[in-house]
Amino acid sequence: MEKHETKITVDFFGVGFRLSGTFDTRQRYLADVLYDMTTSYLIVEDAYVSPIGQPAKISANHPIAIIVKSSLCFALTANRDDGLRRDQRYGSYLGQRMLPIFLTVDSFEMSGFLRLPGKLDPRVLLSTQTETFMTLMDVKIRSTFHPDITFEGGAAIVNKTRIGFLGLQSMG
Numbered sequence: 027m028e029k030h031e032t033k034i035t036v037d038f039f040g041v042g043f044r045l046s047g048t049f050d051t052r053q054r055y056l057a058d059v060l061y062d063m064t065t066s067y068l069i070v071e072d073a074y075v076s077p078i079g080q081p082a083k084i085s086a087n088h089p090i091a092i093i094v095k096s097s098l099c100f101a102l103t104a105n106r107d108d109g110l111r112r113d114q115r116y117g118s119y120l121g122q123r124m125l126p127i128f129l130t131v132d133s134f135e136m137s138g139f140l141r142l143p144g145k146l147d148p149r150v151l152l153s154t155q156t157e158t159f160m161t162l163m164d165v166k167i168r169s170t171f172h173p174d175i176t177f178e179g180g181a182a183i184v185n186k187t188r189i190g191f192l193g194l195q196s197m198g
Contacts (some may be wrong), residue, residue: 037102037177038070038093039167044081047073047091056103057111059094060159060183067092078133079172095158099131099188102179104194109161111182114141127162128193130170131184138165138182152186159177159183 032052038045047070049056059068072098074084104107124139140151140162151160165182169175 033071034103034105034108036070036108037179038100039078039099040097041099042127043075043085044078045070045073045075045091045093047071051108053110054102055108056108057109057114057159057161057183060098060101061111061157063158066096067094069093078175081175095185096187098185099134100136100167100179100182100184102165103181103183104179106163106180108164109183111161114161124163126195127134129162129184129189130191130192131188132190133170134167135170136162136165136167136182136184138162141187152189152192158186160186 033048033050034056036047036049036056040045049059049068049070054062056068059065070091070093072087073088075086075088075091076083077085095118101109112172115141123142125142126137127140128135128137130136140160162182162184163180165179167177167179
C-alpha cells in the first residue's frame, strides 16, 4: 500500500461560489470519489464558502459540507497526484502524452494539459467517454466575469457536463 496524505485541501467551484475544505483520503482518493458514478455527493470537512467575485470574503463556514457532484464545475488541487484516480497513479498512465487544452465551464475559462493514451481521438472525448469528470494537469483558471481573479493548481477535476467549449491546439 502506498503512503499518501490522509487529508488534502481542495477548492470546489460551482456557479458563483468557491468552497474550500479538507477532503479525507483515508478511504478513497478525491478523484476516485468524483469519478464514481454510483454516488452523487461527497463530504468535505472544515468548509469555507466564498463568492467568486470576492474570493477573500468568507460567506459561511461549516465543520461538514456535502457537495452535490452534478452542481460542481471543477475541483482544484495544489498537487497533481491529488487529481488522479488510483488506476491512473501506476504503470502506463505515467507515460501518456500531455495535450494542451483550453475549455470553459460556466463562468470560468481554464487552460492546462490533458493526459491521453497514444491513439485516442480527442474529438470523441466528450461524447463517448463514460466518466462524468476528466482531469487536467497544471491548470490556470480565470473568472470570465472578474478577469483579474485567477486560480492555479496542479490538477483540476472537471465536470464534463459543465463544459461549454473545448479548444485544442492540434488533434494530437
